[in-house]
Amino acid sequence: MNRWQYALTRLLQIIPTFFVVMLLVFVMVRLLPGDPASAILGDRVTDEAIAQVNRRLGLDQPLPVQFGIFVRNFFRGDLGSSANLRVPVLELIKERLPVTLYLTAYAGVLAALLAVPLAILAAFRRNTWVDGLIRGVFQVGLSVPVFYVGLQLLTFFGARLGVFPVGGVGSNFTQNLYYLFLPALSLGFYLSAILMRNLRASIIEVFSAEYVEFARSKGLKRRVVVLKHILRNALISTVTLFGLSIGQLIGGAVITETVFAVPGVGRLMVDAIFGRDYAVIQGLTLTFALLVSLVFLLTDLLYATLDPRAELS
Amino acid sequence: MATSSLSPKRDARRSLLRVSPKPTLLLGLLLLAVFLAAALFPAQLAPYEPAEFDYTAIMQPPSAAHPFGTDNFGRDVLSRVIWGTRIDLQIALFTTLFPFIFGTLVGALTGYYGRWLDAIFGRIVDVVVVFPFLVLVIAIVAVLGPGLLNMYIAVSSVGWIYYARLVRGEVMVQKKAEYAQAARVMGYSPARVIFRHLLPNAVTPAIVYLMTDMSLGILLGASLGYLGLGAQPPTAEWGVMIADGKNFMVTAPWVTTFPGLALTAAGLTFSLIGDGLADLLRPRA
Amino acid sequence: MSDPVLSVRNLSTTFATPRGALQAVDDVSFDVLPGEVLGIVGESGSGKSVTLRSIMGLLRPPTRLEGEVRWLGENLLRASRERMYKVAGGEISIIFQEPMTALNPVLTVGEQILESLYEHERMSKKQAKARAEELLALVGIPSPRERLGDYAHQFSGGMRQRAMIAIALASNPKLLLADEPTTALDVTIQDQILKLLLRLKDQLGMSVVIVTHDLGVVAQTCDQVAVMYAGRIVETAPVSQLLRSPRHAYTLGLLRSLPGGGVRRQPLLPILGAPPNLSDLPPGCAFAPRCPYVSDACRVRVPPLVEVAPEQRSACVHHDLLPRPGVAA
Numbered sequence: 001m002n003r004w005q006y007a008l009t010r011l012l013q014i015i016p017t018f019f020v021v022m023l024l025v026f027v028m029v030r031l032l033p034g035d036p037a038s039a040i041l042g043d044r045v046t047d048e049a050i051a052q053v054n055r056r057l058g059l060d061q062p063l064p065v066q067f068g069i070f071v072r073n074f075f076r077g078d079l080g081s082s083a084n085l086r087v088p089v090l091e092l093i094k095e096r097l098p099v100t101l102y103l104t105a106y107a108g109v110l111a112a113l114l115a116v117p118l119a120i121l122a123a124f125r126r127n128t129w130v131d132g133l134i135r136g137v138f139q140v141g142l143s144v145p146v147f148y149v150g151l152q153l154l155t156f157f158g159a160r161l162g163v164f165p166v167g168g169v170g171s172n173f174t175q176n177l178y179y180l181f182l183p184a185l186s187l188g189f190y191l192s193a194i195l196m197r198n199l200r201a202s203i204i205e206v207f208s209a210e211y212v213e214f215a216r217s218k219g220l221k222r223r224v225v226v227l228k229h230i231l232r233n234a235l236i237s238t239v240t241l242f243g244l245s246i247g248q249l250i251g252g253a254v255i256t257e258t259v260f261a262v263p264g265v266g267r268l269m270v271d272a273i274f275g276r277d278y279a280v281i282q283g284l285t286l287t288f289a290l291l292v293s294l295v296f297l298l299t300d301l302l303y304a305t306l307d308p309r310a311e312l313s
Numbered sequence: 314m315a316t317s318s319l320s321p322k323r324d325a326r327r328s329l330l331r332v333s334p335k336p337t338l339l340l341g342l343l344l345l346a347v348f349l350a351a352a353l354f355p356a357q358l359a360p361y362e363p364a365e366f367d368y369t370a371i372m373q374p375p376s377a378a379h380p381f382g383t384d385n386f387g388r389d390v391l392s393r394v395i396w397g398t399r400i401d402l403q404i405a406l407f408t409t410l411f412p413f414i415f416g417t418l419v420g421a422l423t424g425y426y427g428r429w430l431d432a433i434f435g436r437i438v439d440v441v442v443v444f445p446f447l448v449l450v451i452a453i454v455a456v457l458g459p460g461l462l463n464m465y466i467a468v469s470s471v472g473w474i475y476y477a478r479l480v481r482g483e484v485m486v487q488k489k490a491e492y493a494q495a496a497r498v499m500g501y502s503p504a505r506v507i508f509r510h511l512l513p514n515a516v517t518p519a520i521v522y523l524m525t526d527m528s529l530g531i532l533l534g535a536s537l538g539y540l541g542l543g544a545q546p547p548t549a550e551w552g553v554m555i556a557d558g559k560n561f562m563v564t565a566p567w568v569t570t571f572p573g574l575a576l577t578a579a580g581l582t583f584s585l586i587g588d589g590l591a592d593l594l595r596p597r598a
Numbered sequence: 599m600s601d602p603v604l605s606v607r608n609l610s611t612t613f614a615t616p617r618g619a620l621q622a623v624d625d626v627s628f629d630v631l632p633g634e635v636l637g638i639v640g641e642s643g644s645g646k647s648v649t650l651r652s653i654m655g656l657l658r659p660p661t662r663l664e665g666e667v668r669w670l671g672e673n674l675l676r677a678s679r680e681r682m683y684k685v686a687g688g689e690i691s692i693i694f695q696e697p698m699t700a701l702n703p704v705l706t707v708g709e710q711i712l713e714s715l716y717e718h719e720r721m722s723k724k725q726a727k728a729r730a731e732e733l734l735a736l737v738g739i740p741s742p743r744e745r746l747g748d749y750a751h752q753f754s755g756g757m758r759q760r761a762m763i764a765i766a767l768a769s770n771p772k773l774l775l776a777d778e779p780t781t782a783l784d785v786t787i788q789d790q791i792l793k794l795l796l797r798l799k800d801q802l803g804m805s806v807v808i809v810t811h812d813l814g815v816v817a818q819t820c821d822q823v824a825v826m827y828a829g830r831i832v833e834t835a836p837v838s839q840l841l842r843s844p845r846h847a848y849t850l851g852l853l854r855s856l857p858g859g860g861v862r863r864q865p866l867l868p869i870l871g872a873p874p875n876l877s878d879l880p881p882g883c884a885f886a887p888r889c890p891y892v893s894d895a896c897r898v899r900v901p902p903l904v905e906v907a908p909e910q911r912s913a914c915v916h917h918d919l920l921p922r923p924g925v926a927a
Contacts, residue, residue, distance in 0.1 A: 017436075017439045017440055017443065018443075020436070020439075020440045021440055021443060021444075024440065028452060028453070028456055031456045139581065139584065139585070139588075140577060140581060142528070142580070142584055143528060143532070143577050143578075143579075143580030143581040143584055144573075144576075144577045144580065145532045145535050145536050145539075145552070145576060145577075145580070146536070147535075147536055147539045147540075147552075147555070148535075148555060148569075148573045148576065148577070151555065151559055151562060151569065151573075152562075152573070154562075155562040155563055155566070159562070159563045160563060209699065210694055210696065210699040210700045211699060211700055211701055211702040211703070213651075213656055213694075213700075214692075214694060214700045214701070214702075214762075214765075215702065216656055216686070217654055217656055217686055217687060217691065217692045217766075218686065218687035218691070218713070218714045218717065218765070218766075218768070219682070219683045219684060219685070219686035219687030219688055219714075219717055219718065220683075220687070220713060220714075220717055221683060221717075224713065224717075228705070228713070229702055229705075232702075232704055232705075233702070233703070233704055236704070246445075247442070247443075247444070247445035247446055247448075248445070248446070248447075249445075250445040250447075250448060251445040251446055251447025251448055252447070254445075254447060254448065254451070255447070255536055255539075255540070258540060269448065269451070270451070270540060273451060273452075273454075273455040273542070274541070281452060281455060284448075285444070285448060285449075285452055288444065288445055288448050289443045289444055290443075292442075292443045292444070292445060293443045296442075296443070306704070307703070307704060308703070308704060308749045308751070309703055309704075309749070309751050
């Protein structure tokens with residue numbers, strides 16, 4: 001099987017899974033307390049009006065039929081409308097998803113920039129005070145909740161020093177970089193701790209691998225041995241872990257966006273939950289699931305590219 | 314070549330200075346003892362009632378009377394942090410205990426029997442892993458309504474998957490080991506083979522993960538508390554306390570700093586113990 | 599007789615471990631003549647592999663090396679790092695026991711040859727490619743051009759070992775160190791690889807040091823043998839002489855634990871007991887606790903390696919009491 005066939009197969013495998021995901025989300029949203037019609041119309045309405053809305057939304061049909069309508073609408077790009085914001089959910093997602101994607105990608109880049117050099121340093125100075133310090137800081141990093149890191153950064157750099165804005169995203173790419181720095185840092189810090197631990201451990205493991213000894217025996221310069229033989233191998237598992245952390249990043253984005261008032265889909269999710277905005281919860285949950293599936297697929301393909309031993313099946 | 318002294322004495326001293334796993338495990342256990350004391354005897358340790366308003370002492374900085382200061386209702390932050398230990402340790406326990414037990418059971422059965430049982434489990438895993446954990450949990454909490462109990466239900470209904478995956482993998486390895494094959498050949502019942510022979514050997518990684526998971530559970534519980542989906546005010550829960558104090562972070566930082574420190578220390582406690590256990594139980598790693 | 603290319607004198611290698619210093623190689627001396635094959639035999643933990651790594655400067659600190667490793671007259675233990683980059687791979691190469699772990703899993707075999715060529719020889723890309731292909735052909739890998747682009751896991755066990763040899767030979771070393779080169783292979787492939795090593799030695803005019811636990815390998819390939827036990831050389835001799843009349847109780851034990859190839863079949867006698875713990879050696883001869891010929895004299899001091907016959911040296915107190923096993927080479 002070549003790489004493209006493999007990619008296609010994996011893509012096709014997502015379909016049945018995603019069907020179950022849709023069923024799950026459908027059932028979950030039906031279980032939400034309160035009913036959508038009164039959520040749409042407000043409290044003071046007649047039974048007549050409720051019945052009418054239910055008919056329009058197909059809510060008077062049996063559940064399997066409702067699910068059929070739900071799936072059909074989904075593939076037509078119709079995710080319903082937000083009851084609170086009076087906008088189609090697809091519009092909302094189109095508008096807000098880029099913000100969240102920017103934030104998570106930014107956080108991922110910051111996490112990698114922090115984790116990779118420090119993991120290399122810690123691994124090559126292992127069991128010294130440098131290693132101890134780096135590991136200690138990241139161990140604490142794994143224990144601080146994202147919202148608390150965010151609040152502290154916001155208070156210190158935003159409110160006290162005033163060097164970073166305390167909300168908003170800016171209007172162009174460079175401004176985005178500036179406005180979203182603190183949110184991305186608080187989101188990326190936790191991930192960097194995970195990556196640092198993994199990379200340090202795998203560098204140390206590869207460090208004593210026989211192929212590294214063989215490479216050294218060929219008289220290769222230290223730099224070549226480190227970059228080409230040690231890092232190239234050690235990074236495989238870290239890159240994979242990085243891809244598999246997408247779920248955590250999205251979960252973290254929900255919190256970070258709330259703390260920093262970033263208008264992305266994470267904050268939209270929290271607002272929708274408090275506002276009982278069914279259609280939005282449903283649409284977002286599906287979007288997140290689809291996003292994670294795609295990133296997992298990309299991770300698989302990347303892994304297969306990085307490690308020639310990977311079997312494509 | 315290194316010219317470092319090779320005498321045993323020097324070396325012994327150096328290995329003590331090194332960041333070796335033992336002292337960190339001890340630190341974790343020490344912290345755990347402190348937290349347990351606070352959780353078991355809050356009434357004896359806390360100087361004030363956690364919910365006692367004192368409008369004559371609002372947002373007081375730390376002082377002899379209030380070592381951690383007071384909040385916007387004049388409540389003593391130290392007392393609330395101490396009482397909060399009870400809630401947050403409870404969160405650590407109740408977000409992990411059921412997933413651990415149920416997940417281990419499912420993992421043992423699917424790993425042992427394989428076939429269709431395993432196939433079903435595989436599909437469940439496929440579906441669950443594409444949801445970001447936190448998103449799924451808050452969606453379930455949205456269905457059930459905010460609150461601690463509903464949070465436990467939400468976390469438990471997802472969290473068992475991770476234990477089941479761990480134990481399943483380990484059981485599948487152990488199943489092939491000679492002692493397990495011998496037990497089967499001797500005609501022991503599957504239940505006996507699973508619970509007396511396989512599980513005691515296969516459960517180790519799950520126990521190690523349990524510790525890490527408690528750390529994650531505390532962070533998750535506090536995060537939900539912060540979002541307003543977990544413990545509800547006026548409960549003295551660290552995440553809720555931080556949410557309550559977040560508007561005064563510049564003027565009265567102590568209101569949020571101390572619960573934040575407690576939270577971090579508690580998270581650290583379990584992750585240190587988890588790492589320590591991993592080192593102890595898996596000497597090969 | 600010509601001068602030795604490699605001359606190891608009083609080499610001692612000490613590791614720092616958390617439990618204290620551990621001397622893995624103790625006062626080891628030997629010579630390798632041009633075109634000669636030297637076998638170093640011993641059980642695992644006897645210090646034979648550490649000896650090879652000490653020669654090439656592969657051991658990482660904290661490790662202490664004492665004595666001399668004279669390579670064409672130059673003491674490598676005193677050589678600069680720059681000089682060692684030239685010697686390693688350029689003049690002395692090493693191959694390992696398990697090519698699956700010694701070859702980098704994510705680099706093609708071709709890439710692993712090329713990087714060595716670029717390091718040691720001034721070559722254009724095209725020349726280097728041609729040379730790499732030539733090397734694979736030299737070690738007997740069929741359709742070498744295609745196989746340059748393959749990864750280690752795509753080769754069979756024997757071919758993998760050949761590929762590793764090709765990489766080691768990339769820049770015409772004058773000495774090849776082979777650490778258990780055939781242990782991981784099937785018997786038939788073992789034989790092929792040993793024959794290949796001998797052919798390459800003649801073709802390229804190299805000297806070879808083979809480290810092995812297998813006296814059979816030594817009998818088949820070596821000119822000289824050094825037997826190691828607990829970090830020390832306990833006996834050296836030309837191969838045929840050592841096999842005919844071992845003068846150390848340990849060597850005798852090794853020979854008796856092997857199935858003899860000759861007509862006279864004898865019962866196999868395993869050496870009883872386990873190899874000694876290097877951090878807790880007994881006083882005197884380290885083999886004494888397992889030795890059937892042991893006497894009080896063995897436990898007094900470490901017996902020195904002395905000439906016991908022409909070209910044969912032994913560190914056995916009872917070298918003249920040992921029976922002749924009469925095992926033919």
